[in-house]
Amino acid sequence: MDFAPDEEMRRAIDAAAEIAAQIAPDYPQREQRGCIEPELRELMGSRGLIAPELPHELGGRGERALTTGMITEQIARGDMTVAYVQVIGSLVGQILARTARAEVAARWAPRITSGQDLVAIGLSEPGNGSDAGNPSMTAREADDGWVLEGTKSMSFAMHASAAIVFARTTPEGRGRGITAFLVELDRDGIQRRPFPDLGTRAVGRGAVDFHGTWIPARNRLGARGAGFTEVMQGFDFSRALIGLQVLGAAQVTLEETWEYTSTRTAFDRPLSTFQGLAFPLAEAETLLAAARLLCQKTLWLKDSGLPHTKEAAMCKWWAPKTAYDVIHQCLLSHGQAGYLTDRPIEQRLRDVLGLQIGDGTAQIMKLVISRHSVPRECAP
Structure with a gap:
């Protein structure tokens, strides 16, 4: 395994x-405004920093997934919420490239990579949470199309032009009979409601009815009926990207x-001459380096066409916990100065x-990791 950036990767980074x-x-002003400037998205798009792994014909640059991860980490150093534009862009872009009709992918993927539009993803629901394989939202065939009923939770709910949503189309049970759809959010019968979140306010999380x-x-x-299985494969990619996002x-x-x-x-x-302060920071350096290597x-593995579901799950639970613990320690190391809101730590x-x-x-x-480590009948 070689994670050293080549010349093309270095330019992107x-x-x-x-x-x-x-x-x-x-960074603080975006939180106060509750949005990421469209002009900033378009600037990122013009530099090839949104879903660069997509093929050229869909507006991407044909980059490696590893390059996308390194880009995500760099952007998050400046503003973690802005890095969401890239993470969701890659997740949605890959789903469209893999599952959408050619004309739909050709319309929406370039709008994502250019930063012109945000396309959100609505998997979970306010009443279901982690039980994403058992949605309450339904879709029924009507008038040469589908009629949707229900509610989805999603990042960019307040700002996205469209969303990928999952709805039950047949009553086959958990994880089955679920179909994915691309929905333009300016259609009739759609209402958006913001969530009063503790953090990541700039991404405009909320519910869409x-x-x-x-x-x-x-x-x-x-x-039809295979949306949960087909689309969930894309989350292995985004979980590694999220790991690098929080590590940045x-x-x-x-x-x-x-x-x-x-x-x-x-x-x-x-202060750095006191071991009580320096050693926790030395431990933090070690933990971040280890988590970064796991994500990379x-x-x-994705670039090599090898299985990586288990490793992606490791990235998603461990990197956010590690990043939180490190930032918490850094806040304490600043003393009262770290507790102030005029620094970005809090x-x-x-x-x-x-x-x-x-x-x-x-x-x-951890459930995913367990089920990839032992036979299913022996897993939790």
């Missing part, structure tokens, strides 16, 4: 680092903390915390 430096000062919403037959993704936020916080403890003095000495290995702590919940909890990820 450098472009992401430039964007990160540009967006970092406005569908009341008799009709969509054309061409908007179905993949085979943690790494920059750790670097700021090393600098702070090297310049702040107590008892006539820099997962993306390397905001990063809240933002990273959300990804210990969203896109698959630690318990669900």
